[in-house]
């Protein structure tokens with residue numbers, strides 16, 4: 001079976017990026033959402049992307065973005081993937097995918113079984129569905145360290161490739177992979193010492209634990 005793919009989201013510093021690259025994470029996430037403590041401006045995204053080069057896939061994280069924000073961020077961050085973490089419809093996801101010529105990952109917020117079924121609507125519109133925990137109204141839509149009931153995915157047989165996010169950390173990522181069969185795992189606050197501050201040791205520990213699962 002191919003190795004589990006790993007995404008470390010919300011990187012803001014070279015030190016964190018280097019830790020992810022050295023730990024052989026497959027993807028890093030750059031957040032382009034000003035309310036987040038992990039948000040990047042275009043200058044910082046450009047600097048980090050130039051430092052990363054092609055050593056890691058660069059995923060841009062957006063919440064209901066307009067085309068202008070997408071255009072400037074795709075260019076600044078040399079993005080390889082656009083991740084949509086808001087309430088983007090299948091039609092909007094398909095439009096973004098066609099307009100920017102990049103793979104689109106669509107986050108689907110999960111709190112109950114019916115939420116998992118919503119992923120099917122993105123067939124033909126997104127390249128991957130990222131199941132993440134539904135967050136409370138008024139909170140950030142991701143990066144909150146919240147888990148959902150992994151058993152909701154145990155019997156999932158969707159048509160799209162999918163990944164798992166939400167409250168994953170070095171100590172639970174192995175169990176999460178075993179419970180769900182996820183082939184891509186994504187973490188943000190689980191590898192931080194404070195909101196927005198990635199801990200290189202936790203990044204390394206997460207990658208090792210995911211790979212050992």
Ligand SMILES: O=C(O)c1ccccc1NCC(=O)[C@H](O)[C@H](O)COP(=O)(O)O
Nearest residue numbers: 009036142143144145166167187188189
């Ligand atoms: O990370 C953020 O600050 C963020 C803000 C708004 C929307 C999404 C955000 N993160 C998306 C991610 O891909 C996170 O890795 C994912 O939600 C998991 O986060 P966590 O539960 O903290 O590991």
